[in-house]
Amino acid sequence: MSAPTQSRPGFDVDRYTRAVEASDADALVSQYSDDAEMEMIDRRTPPSAPTVLHGRDEIGEAVRDLCSREMTHEVLQSVADDKHVAYTERCTYPDGNEVLSMTMLDLRDGRIVHQSTVQAWDEEARAMESARFAPVPEREQADHENLEAATVGGQTVVRLELEPGWRWSEHAKPFQGTDSCMMTHCGYIVSGTLCCRMDDGTEKEFHTGEVAFVPAGHDAWVVGDETATVIDWRAANPG
Template identity: 60%
Template sequence: MTTRSESSGPFDLTRYTHAVENRDADTMVSMMADDADFEMIDRRTPPSRPSVLHGRDAIAPVVRDISSREMTHEVVNVISDGEHVAYTERCTYPDDTRVMSMTMLDLSDGRIKHQSTIQAWDDDAGRSMQVGDFGMPDDTDDYENAHADLVEIGGRMVARMTLQPGWRWSEHARPIQGTDLCMKTHRAFIVSGTICGHMSDGSELEATAGQTAFVPPGHDAWVVGDEPCVLLDWGVGE
Protein backbone atom coordinates (compact mmCIF):
# COMPACT_ATOMS: atom_id res chain seq x y z
CA MET A 1 0.00 0.00 0.00
CA THR A 2 1.49 3.35 -1.00
CA THR A 3 0.92 7.09 -1.06
CA ARG A 4 -1.99 7.28 1.38
CA SER A 5 -3.41 10.42 2.97
CA GLU A 6 -6.10 10.66 5.65
CA SER A 7 -9.49 12.25 5.10
CA SER A 8 -9.99 15.52 6.96
CA GLY A 9 -13.76 14.88 7.18
CA PRO A 10 -15.81 12.35 9.12
CA PHE A 11 -15.37 9.65 6.48
CA ASP A 12 -13.04 6.96 7.88
CA LEU A 13 -10.67 6.51 4.95
CA THR A 14 -8.42 4.01 6.71
CA ARG A 15 -11.37 1.81 7.63
CA TYR A 16 -12.64 1.92 4.06
CA THR A 17 -9.34 1.07 2.38
CA HIS A 18 -8.75 -1.77 4.86
CA ALA A 19 -12.21 -3.11 3.98
CA VAL A 20 -11.38 -3.02 0.25
CA GLU A 21 -8.09 -4.84 0.73
CA ASN A 22 -9.61 -7.42 3.08
CA ARG A 23 -12.67 -8.01 0.84
CA ASP A 24 -14.94 -6.90 3.69
CA ALA A 25 -18.13 -6.24 1.73
CA ASP A 26 -20.29 -5.59 4.80
CA THR A 27 -18.09 -2.71 5.90
CA MET A 28 -17.92 -1.20 2.41
CA VAL A 29 -21.71 -1.35 2.04
CA SER A 30 -22.25 0.14 5.51
CA MET A 31 -20.19 3.17 4.50
CA MET A 32 -22.52 4.02 1.60
CA ALA A 33 -25.47 6.38 1.85
CA ASP A 34 -28.93 4.84 1.54
CA ASP A 35 -29.42 6.67 -1.79
CA ALA A 36 -25.88 6.17 -3.08
CA ASP A 37 -25.15 5.77 -6.81
CA PHE A 38 -22.62 3.30 -8.21
CA GLU A 39 -21.22 3.65 -11.74
CA MET A 40 -18.92 1.12 -13.42
CA ILE A 41 -17.14 1.49 -16.77
CA ASP A 42 -15.20 -1.39 -18.31
CA ARG A 43 -14.97 -3.38 -21.56
CA ARG A 44 -18.51 -4.75 -21.04
CA THR A 45 -20.06 -1.42 -20.02
CA PRO A 46 -18.37 1.35 -22.06
CA PRO A 47 -18.65 5.09 -21.31
CA SER A 48 -21.71 5.51 -23.52
CA ARG A 49 -23.56 2.78 -21.58
CA PRO A 50 -22.06 2.44 -18.10
CA SER A 51 -23.47 0.11 -15.51
CA VAL A 52 -25.36 2.32 -13.05
CA LEU A 53 -26.98 1.20 -9.79
CA HIS A 54 -29.11 3.39 -7.54
CA GLY A 55 -29.44 2.87 -3.79
CA ARG A 56 -27.43 0.88 -1.28
CA ASP A 57 -29.78 -2.12 -1.48
CA ALA A 58 -29.13 -2.42 -5.22
CA ILE A 59 -25.37 -1.87 -4.86
CA ALA A 60 -24.82 -4.34 -2.01
CA PRO A 61 -25.11 -7.58 -4.07
CA VAL A 62 -22.55 -6.30 -6.59
CA VAL A 63 -20.07 -5.34 -3.86
CA ARG A 64 -20.52 -8.73 -2.20
CA ASP A 65 -20.06 -10.56 -5.51
CA ILE A 66 -16.82 -8.72 -6.26
CA SER A 67 -15.54 -9.29 -2.72
CA SER A 68 -16.29 -13.02 -2.92
CA ARG A 69 -13.94 -13.57 -5.85
CA GLU A 70 -10.61 -15.21 -5.19
CA MET A 71 -8.19 -12.36 -5.81
CA THR A 72 -5.98 -10.03 -3.85
CA HIS A 73 -6.74 -6.31 -3.61
CA GLU A 74 -4.17 -3.54 -3.09
CA VAL A 75 -5.24 0.09 -2.70
CA VAL A 76 -2.58 2.58 -3.82
CA ASN A 77 -2.19 6.29 -4.57
CA VAL A 78 -5.04 7.51 -2.39
CA ILE A 79 -5.94 11.21 -2.44
CA SER A 80 -8.66 12.80 -0.31
CA ASP A 81 -9.84 16.35 0.37
CA GLY A 82 -12.57 15.39 2.84
CA GLU A 83 -15.34 15.65 0.25
CA HIS A 84 -13.85 13.37 -2.41
CA VAL A 85 -11.59 10.33 -2.42
CA ALA A 86 -9.66 9.05 -5.43
CA TYR A 87 -7.61 5.88 -5.46
CA THR A 88 -6.13 3.18 -7.66
CA GLU A 89 -6.75 -0.50 -6.94
CA ARG A 90 -4.60 -3.40 -8.12
CA CYS A 91 -6.18 -6.86 -8.11
CA THR A 92 -4.60 -10.21 -8.94
CA TYR A 93 -6.36 -13.54 -9.55
CA PRO A 94 -4.72 -16.86 -8.59
CA ASP A 95 -3.77 -17.45 -12.26
CA ASP A 96 -1.91 -14.08 -12.18
CA THR A 97 -4.53 -12.25 -14.26
CA ARG A 98 -4.31 -8.58 -13.28
CA VAL A 99 -7.07 -6.01 -12.91
CA MET A 100 -6.42 -2.30 -12.50
CA SER A 101 -9.13 0.16 -11.52
CA MET A 102 -9.43 3.85 -10.68
CA THR A 103 -12.22 4.97 -8.36
CA MET A 104 -13.65 8.34 -7.36
CA LEU A 105 -15.85 8.62 -4.26
CA ASP A 106 -18.08 11.64 -3.62
CA LEU A 107 -18.80 11.97 0.11
CA SER A 108 -21.71 13.43 2.05
CA ASP A 109 -22.13 13.38 5.84
CA GLY A 110 -19.35 10.85 6.22
CA ARG A 111 -20.78 8.36 3.72
CA ILE A 112 -20.26 7.53 0.07
CA LYS A 113 -22.85 9.39 -2.01
CA HIS A 114 -21.51 8.44 -5.45
CA GLN A 115 -18.89 5.97 -6.64
CA SER A 116 -17.42 5.92 -10.14
CA THR A 117 -15.02 3.14 -11.12
CA ILE A 118 -13.15 2.55 -14.37
CA GLN A 119 -11.38 -0.79 -14.70
CA ALA A 120 -9.29 -2.78 -17.16
CA TRP A 121 -7.82 -6.25 -16.98
CA ASP A 122 -5.45 -8.62 -18.76
CA ASP A 123 -6.96 -10.25 -21.81
CA ASP A 124 -5.24 -13.15 -23.54
CA ALA A 125 -8.39 -14.05 -25.45
CA GLY A 126 -8.07 -14.79 -29.14
CA ARG A 127 -4.65 -16.46 -28.88
CA SER A 128 -5.96 -20.01 -28.69
CA MET A 129 -9.07 -22.08 -29.31
CA GLN A 130 -11.60 -22.10 -26.48
CA VAL A 131 -14.75 -23.94 -25.50
CA GLY A 132 -17.39 -22.50 -23.17
CA ASP A 133 -19.83 -24.55 -21.12
CA PHE A 134 -23.14 -23.14 -19.90
CA GLY A 135 -23.27 -26.11 -17.53
CA MET A 136 -20.34 -24.51 -15.71
CA PRO A 137 -20.88 -20.78 -16.31
CA ASP A 138 -18.37 -18.10 -15.38
CA ASP A 139 -21.18 -16.09 -13.81
CA THR A 140 -24.92 -16.22 -13.26
CA ASP A 141 -27.58 -13.58 -12.81
CA ASP A 142 -31.01 -14.04 -11.27
CA TYR A 143 -33.89 -11.65 -10.88
CA GLU A 144 -37.65 -12.01 -10.88
CA ASN A 145 -38.85 -14.31 -13.69
CA ALA A 146 -35.40 -14.44 -15.31
CA HIS A 147 -32.13 -16.36 -15.11
CA ALA A 148 -28.90 -15.92 -17.08
CA ASP A 149 -25.81 -18.12 -17.35
CA LEU A 150 -22.76 -16.26 -18.66
CA VAL A 151 -19.67 -17.69 -20.31
CA GLU A 152 -16.63 -15.65 -21.32
CA ILE A 153 -15.06 -16.85 -24.54
CA GLY A 154 -12.81 -15.11 -27.02
CA GLY A 155 -12.78 -12.04 -24.80
CA ARG A 156 -16.56 -11.65 -24.93
CA MET A 157 -19.39 -12.61 -22.62
CA VAL A 158 -22.16 -14.80 -24.03
CA ALA A 159 -25.37 -15.21 -22.04
CA ARG A 160 -27.97 -17.94 -22.11
CA MET A 161 -31.08 -16.23 -20.81
CA THR A 162 -34.26 -17.96 -19.67
CA LEU A 163 -37.17 -15.54 -19.42
CA GLN A 164 -40.39 -16.82 -17.90
CA PRO A 165 -43.91 -16.04 -19.18
CA GLY A 166 -44.93 -12.64 -17.85
CA TRP A 167 -41.36 -11.30 -17.79
CA ARG A 168 -41.02 -7.70 -18.97
CA TRP A 169 -37.84 -5.61 -18.85
CA SER A 170 -39.59 -2.44 -17.65
CA GLU A 171 -41.22 -4.31 -14.78
CA HIS A 172 -38.54 -6.77 -13.67
CA ALA A 173 -35.18 -5.36 -14.81
CA ARG A 174 -35.66 -1.58 -14.74
CA PRO A 175 -35.47 -1.35 -10.92
CA ILE A 176 -32.10 -3.12 -11.09
CA GLN A 177 -30.66 -1.32 -14.12
CA GLY A 178 -31.84 2.11 -12.99
CA THR A 179 -32.66 3.44 -16.47
CA ASP A 180 -36.06 4.13 -18.06
CA LEU A 181 -35.25 1.81 -20.97
CA CYS A 182 -32.69 -0.94 -21.53
CA MET A 183 -29.53 0.81 -22.74
CA LYS A 184 -27.68 -2.33 -23.80
CA THR A 185 -27.20 -3.74 -27.28
CA HIS A 186 -28.45 -7.28 -27.88
CA ARG A 187 -27.47 -9.71 -30.64
CA ALA A 188 -29.49 -12.79 -29.88
CA PHE A 189 -30.48 -16.20 -31.21
CA ILE A 190 -33.88 -17.36 -29.99
CA VAL A 191 -33.66 -21.00 -28.91
CA SER A 192 -37.31 -21.33 -27.88
CA GLY A 193 -40.33 -19.15 -27.20
CA THR A 194 -41.02 -15.65 -28.47
CA ILE A 195 -39.87 -12.21 -27.35
CA CYS A 196 -41.02 -8.76 -28.43
CA GLY A 197 -38.92 -5.61 -28.41
CA HIS A 198 -40.31 -2.06 -28.38
CA MET A 199 -38.06 0.89 -29.24
CA SER A 200 -38.42 4.42 -27.90
CA ASP A 201 -39.51 5.56 -31.38
CA GLY A 202 -42.53 3.23 -31.20
CA SER A 203 -41.23 0.51 -33.53
CA GLU A 204 -41.64 -3.13 -32.46
CA LEU A 205 -40.44 -6.54 -33.55
CA GLU A 206 -41.08 -10.10 -32.48
CA ALA A 207 -38.45 -12.82 -32.66
CA THR A 208 -39.27 -16.48 -32.22
CA ALA A 209 -37.48 -19.85 -32.08
CA GLY A 210 -34.85 -20.23 -34.80
CA GLN A 211 -34.58 -16.51 -35.51
CA THR A 212 -31.86 -14.01 -34.66
CA ALA A 213 -32.45 -10.46 -33.51
CA PHE A 214 -30.47 -7.25 -33.19
CA VAL A 215 -31.84 -4.74 -30.69
CA PRO A 216 -30.02 -1.40 -30.13
CA PRO A 217 -30.10 0.60 -26.89
CA GLY A 218 -33.29 2.36 -25.84
CA HIS A 219 -35.88 -0.41 -25.72
CA ASP A 220 -38.33 -2.35 -23.61
CA ALA A 221 -38.89 -6.11 -24.12
CA TRP A 222 -41.24 -8.83 -22.92
CA VAL A 223 -42.02 -12.53 -23.33
CA VAL A 224 -44.93 -13.29 -25.65
CA GLY A 225 -47.28 -16.14 -24.80
CA ASP A 226 -47.19 -18.87 -22.17
CA GLU A 227 -43.86 -20.47 -23.10
CA PRO A 228 -40.53 -19.42 -21.55
CA CYS A 229 -38.20 -17.64 -23.94
CA VAL A 230 -34.66 -19.03 -24.04
CA LEU A 231 -32.11 -17.03 -26.02
CA LEU A 232 -28.37 -16.75 -26.55
CA ASP A 233 -27.15 -13.16 -26.35
CA TRP A 234 -23.63 -12.33 -27.54
CA GLY A 235 -24.05 -8.57 -27.25
CA VAL A 236 -23.74 -8.70 -23.45
CA GLY A 237 -22.24 -5.54 -21.98
CA GLU A 238 -22.19 -3.51 -25.20
Protein backbone atom coordinates in the same frame (compact mmCIF):
# COMPACT_ATOMS: atom_id res chain seq x y z
CA MET B 1 -0.04 -0.57 -2.32
CA SER B 2 2.36 1.76 -4.09
CA ALA B 3 1.00 5.16 -3.10
CA PRO B 4 0.18 6.62 0.32
CA THR B 5 -3.34 6.92 1.55
CA GLN B 6 -4.53 9.70 3.78
CA SER B 7 -7.06 9.82 6.57
CA ARG B 8 -9.36 12.81 6.80
CA PRO B 9 -11.78 13.70 9.59
CA GLY B 10 -15.01 11.80 9.20
CA PHE B 11 -13.87 9.42 6.46
CA ASP B 12 -11.07 6.92 7.06
CA VAL B 13 -9.37 6.35 3.71
CA ASP B 14 -7.04 3.75 5.18
CA ARG B 15 -10.01 1.75 6.47
CA TYR B 16 -11.70 1.99 3.09
CA THR B 17 -8.53 0.85 1.30
CA ARG B 18 -8.12 -2.13 3.62
CA ALA B 19 -11.73 -3.11 2.97
CA VAL B 20 -11.21 -2.92 -0.81
CA GLU B 21 -8.09 -5.07 -0.72
CA ALA B 22 -9.62 -7.58 1.72
CA SER B 23 -12.92 -7.85 -0.24
CA ASP B 24 -14.71 -6.92 2.99
CA ALA B 25 -18.18 -6.16 1.65
CA ASP B 26 -19.75 -5.26 4.99
CA ALA B 27 -17.00 -2.74 5.78
CA LEU B 28 -17.37 -1.17 2.33
CA VAL B 29 -21.16 -0.96 2.34
CA SER B 30 -21.20 0.65 5.79
CA GLN B 31 -19.34 3.65 4.39
CA TYR B 32 -22.09 4.66 1.93
CA SER B 33 -24.91 7.03 2.82
CA ASP B 34 -28.46 5.74 2.60
CA ASP B 35 -29.10 7.87 -0.50
CA ALA B 36 -25.78 7.20 -2.24
CA GLU B 37 -25.48 6.71 -5.99
CA MET B 38 -22.95 4.61 -7.89
CA GLU B 39 -22.14 5.09 -11.59
CA MET B 40 -20.12 2.53 -13.56
CA ILE B 41 -18.74 3.24 -17.02
CA ASP B 42 -17.13 0.73 -19.37
CA ARG B 43 -17.41 -0.55 -22.92
CA ARG B 44 -20.85 -2.04 -22.29
CA THR B 45 -22.22 1.03 -20.48
CA PRO B 46 -20.57 4.13 -22.00
CA PRO B 47 -20.75 7.66 -20.52
CA SER B 48 -24.03 8.34 -22.31
CA ALA B 49 -25.68 5.32 -20.64
CA PRO B 50 -23.79 4.30 -17.49
CA THR B 51 -24.96 1.69 -15.02
CA VAL B 52 -26.47 3.65 -12.12
CA LEU B 53 -27.29 2.15 -8.73
CA HIS B 54 -29.43 4.06 -6.24
CA GLY B 55 -29.27 3.76 -2.46
CA ARG B 56 -27.08 1.79 -0.08
CA ASP B 57 -29.17 -1.39 -0.36
CA GLU B 58 -28.86 -1.56 -4.15
CA ILE B 59 -25.18 -0.63 -4.04
CA GLY B 60 -24.67 -3.25 -1.33
CA GLU B 61 -25.94 -6.04 -3.60
CA ALA B 62 -23.42 -5.08 -6.28
CA VAL B 63 -20.56 -4.73 -3.79
CA ARG B 64 -21.28 -8.11 -2.21
CA ASP B 65 -21.42 -9.75 -5.64
CA LEU B 66 -18.05 -8.24 -6.55
CA CYS B 67 -16.45 -9.20 -3.25
CA SER B 68 -17.67 -12.80 -3.62
CA ARG B 69 -15.75 -13.30 -6.87
CA GLU B 70 -12.46 -15.16 -6.91
CA MET B 71 -10.02 -12.33 -7.57
CA THR B 72 -7.48 -10.15 -5.80
CA HIS B 73 -7.88 -6.40 -5.35
CA GLU B 74 -5.00 -3.93 -5.16
CA VAL B 75 -5.28 -0.18 -4.68
CA LEU B 76 -2.45 1.30 -6.75
CA GLN B 77 -2.74 5.02 -6.05
CA SER B 78 -5.04 7.21 -4.01
CA VAL B 79 -5.44 10.89 -3.18
CA ALA B 80 -7.96 12.50 -0.86
CA ASP B 81 -9.26 15.75 0.55
CA ASP B 82 -12.18 16.52 2.85
CA LYS B 83 -14.81 16.03 0.14
CA HIS B 84 -13.30 13.60 -2.36
CA VAL B 85 -11.25 10.42 -2.68
CA ALA B 86 -9.78 9.27 -6.00
CA TYR B 87 -7.98 5.97 -6.52
CA THR B 88 -6.94 3.41 -9.10
CA GLU B 89 -7.47 -0.29 -8.53
CA ARG B 90 -6.26 -3.47 -10.19
CA CYS B 91 -8.31 -6.68 -9.90
CA THR B 92 -6.73 -9.96 -10.98
CA TYR B 93 -8.55 -13.23 -11.70
CA PRO B 94 -6.90 -16.62 -11.06
CA ASP B 95 -6.25 -17.04 -14.81
CA GLY B 96 -4.27 -13.81 -14.89
CA ASN B 97 -6.94 -11.63 -16.50
CA GLU B 98 -6.96 -8.12 -15.06
CA VAL B 99 -9.45 -5.31 -14.61
CA LEU B 100 -8.11 -1.78 -14.12
CA SER B 101 -10.44 0.87 -12.73
CA MET B 102 -10.37 4.52 -11.74
CA THR B 103 -12.83 5.65 -9.04
CA MET B 104 -13.91 9.01 -7.64
CA LEU B 105 -15.77 9.15 -4.33
CA ASP B 106 -17.75 12.23 -3.29
CA LEU B 107 -18.11 12.57 0.48
CA ARG B 108 -20.68 14.13 2.79
CA ASP B 109 -20.59 13.97 6.57
CA GLY B 110 -17.94 11.24 6.45
CA ARG B 111 -19.86 8.94 4.09
CA ILE B 112 -19.82 8.25 0.37
CA VAL B 113 -22.70 9.98 -1.41
CA HIS B 114 -21.60 9.39 -5.00
CA GLN B 115 -19.18 7.02 -6.71
CA SER B 116 -18.04 7.12 -10.33
CA THR B 117 -15.98 4.20 -11.64
CA VAL B 118 -14.46 3.75 -15.09
CA GLN B 119 -13.08 0.27 -15.79
CA ALA B 120 -11.36 -1.69 -18.56
CA TRP B 121 -10.93 -5.44 -18.90
CA ASP B 122 -8.38 -7.74 -20.50
CA GLU B 123 -9.89 -9.22 -23.64
CA GLU B 124 -8.59 -12.80 -23.51
CA ALA B 125 -8.09 -15.52 -20.93
CA ARG B 126 -4.66 -17.11 -20.49
CA ALA B 127 -5.68 -20.65 -19.60
CA MET B 128 -8.36 -23.19 -20.52
CA GLU B 129 -11.33 -23.29 -18.20
CA SER B 130 -14.84 -24.74 -18.01
CA ALA B 131 -17.94 -23.90 -16.02
CA ARG B 132 -21.59 -24.90 -15.70
CA PHE B 133 -24.59 -22.61 -15.71
CA ALA B 134 -25.92 -21.84 -12.23
CA PRO B 135 -28.91 -19.77 -11.07
CA VAL B 136 -28.38 -16.06 -10.42
CA PRO B 137 -29.48 -15.76 -6.76
CA GLU B 138 -31.06 -12.30 -6.94
CA ARG B 139 -33.29 -13.42 -9.82
CA GLU B 140 -34.42 -16.80 -8.49
CA GLN B 141 -37.76 -15.36 -7.34
CA ALA B 142 -38.45 -13.51 -10.61
CA ASP B 143 -41.66 -14.34 -12.45
CA HIS B 144 -41.76 -15.86 -15.94
CA GLU B 145 -37.99 -16.21 -16.22
CA ASN B 146 -35.11 -18.51 -15.40
CA LEU B 147 -31.74 -16.75 -15.45
CA GLU B 148 -28.49 -18.67 -15.15
CA ALA B 149 -24.86 -17.63 -15.60
CA ALA B 150 -21.44 -19.22 -16.02
CA THR B 151 -18.08 -17.42 -15.84
CA VAL B 152 -15.00 -18.62 -17.70
CA GLY B 153 -11.83 -16.72 -18.47
CA GLY B 154 -13.16 -13.68 -16.65
CA GLN B 155 -16.17 -13.52 -19.00
CA THR B 156 -19.75 -14.32 -18.02
CA VAL B 157 -22.24 -16.07 -20.31
CA VAL B 158 -25.93 -15.86 -19.45
CA ARG B 159 -28.72 -18.29 -20.33
CA LEU B 160 -32.22 -16.84 -20.21
CA GLU B 161 -35.42 -18.87 -20.38
CA LEU B 162 -38.29 -16.40 -20.76
CA GLU B 163 -41.81 -17.75 -20.53
CA PRO B 164 -44.80 -16.55 -22.59
CA GLY B 165 -46.06 -13.31 -21.08
CA TRP B 166 -42.60 -12.16 -19.93
CA ARG B 167 -41.80 -8.50 -20.51
CA TRP B 168 -38.69 -6.65 -19.35
CA SER B 169 -40.57 -3.56 -18.18
CA GLU B 170 -42.84 -5.70 -16.00
CA HIS B 171 -40.68 -8.57 -14.77
CA ALA B 172 -37.03 -7.42 -14.95
CA LYS B 173 -37.24 -3.65 -14.45
CA PRO B 174 -37.43 -3.94 -10.63
CA PHE B 175 -34.03 -5.68 -10.61
CA GLN B 176 -32.27 -3.06 -12.76
CA GLY B 177 -34.02 0.02 -11.40
CA THR B 178 -33.86 1.91 -14.72
CA ASP B 179 -36.65 3.09 -17.00
CA SER B 180 -35.39 0.83 -19.80
CA CYS B 181 -32.88 -2.01 -20.01
CA MET B 182 -29.42 -0.44 -20.01
CA MET B 183 -27.56 -3.66 -20.83
CA THR B 184 -26.18 -4.38 -24.28
CA HIS B 185 -27.07 -7.87 -25.52
CA CYS B 186 -25.43 -10.08 -28.09
CA GLY B 187 -26.86 -13.59 -28.04
CA TYR B 188 -28.11 -16.65 -29.88
CA ILE B 189 -31.85 -17.32 -29.92
CA VAL B 190 -32.07 -21.04 -29.14
CA SER B 191 -35.87 -21.12 -29.26
CA GLY B 192 -38.86 -18.83 -29.36
CA THR B 193 -39.26 -15.23 -30.48
CA LEU B 194 -38.35 -11.97 -28.75
CA CYS B 195 -39.37 -8.48 -29.75
CA CYS B 196 -37.26 -5.50 -28.66
CA ARG B 197 -38.23 -1.84 -28.78
CA MET B 198 -35.53 0.83 -28.50
CA ASP B 199 -36.18 4.05 -26.58
CA ASP B 200 -36.50 5.85 -29.93
CA GLY B 201 -39.45 3.59 -30.87
CA THR B 202 -37.57 1.27 -33.24
CA GLU B 203 -38.83 -2.34 -32.99
CA LYS B 204 -37.39 -5.64 -34.21
CA GLU B 205 -38.27 -9.31 -33.69
CA PHE B 206 -35.60 -11.96 -33.18
CA HIS B 207 -36.39 -15.59 -34.07
CA THR B 208 -35.06 -19.10 -33.38
CA GLY B 209 -31.64 -19.63 -34.95
CA GLU B 210 -30.75 -15.95 -35.19
CA VAL B 211 -27.92 -14.09 -33.46
CA ALA B 212 -29.30 -10.89 -31.94
CA PHE B 213 -27.56 -7.64 -31.05
CA VAL B 214 -29.54 -5.13 -28.97
CA PRO B 215 -27.92 -1.89 -27.70
CA ALA B 216 -28.65 -0.43 -24.27
CA GLY B 217 -31.89 1.49 -23.88
CA HIS B 218 -34.75 -0.85 -24.76
CA ASP B 219 -37.75 -2.87 -23.63
CA ALA B 220 -38.27 -6.51 -24.65
CA TRP B 221 -40.98 -9.16 -24.50
CA VAL B 222 -41.74 -12.74 -25.53
CA VAL B 223 -43.84 -13.09 -28.67
CA GLY B 224 -46.29 -16.00 -28.91
CA ASP B 225 -46.78 -19.10 -26.78
CA GLU B 226 -43.27 -20.57 -26.91
CA THR B 227 -40.63 -20.02 -24.22
CA ALA B 228 -37.76 -17.92 -25.56
CA THR B 229 -34.32 -19.31 -24.70
CA VAL B 230 -31.28 -17.08 -25.28
CA ILE B 231 -27.55 -17.59 -24.75
CA ASP B 232 -26.15 -14.09 -24.18
CA TRP B 233 -22.38 -13.53 -23.99
CA ARG B 234 -22.49 -9.75 -23.71
CA ALA B 235 -25.05 -8.68 -21.08
CA ALA B 236 -23.06 -9.55 -17.96
CA ASN B 237 -19.64 -8.42 -19.21
CA PRO B 238 -18.71 -4.81 -18.47
CA GLY B 239 -15.65 -4.90 -20.68
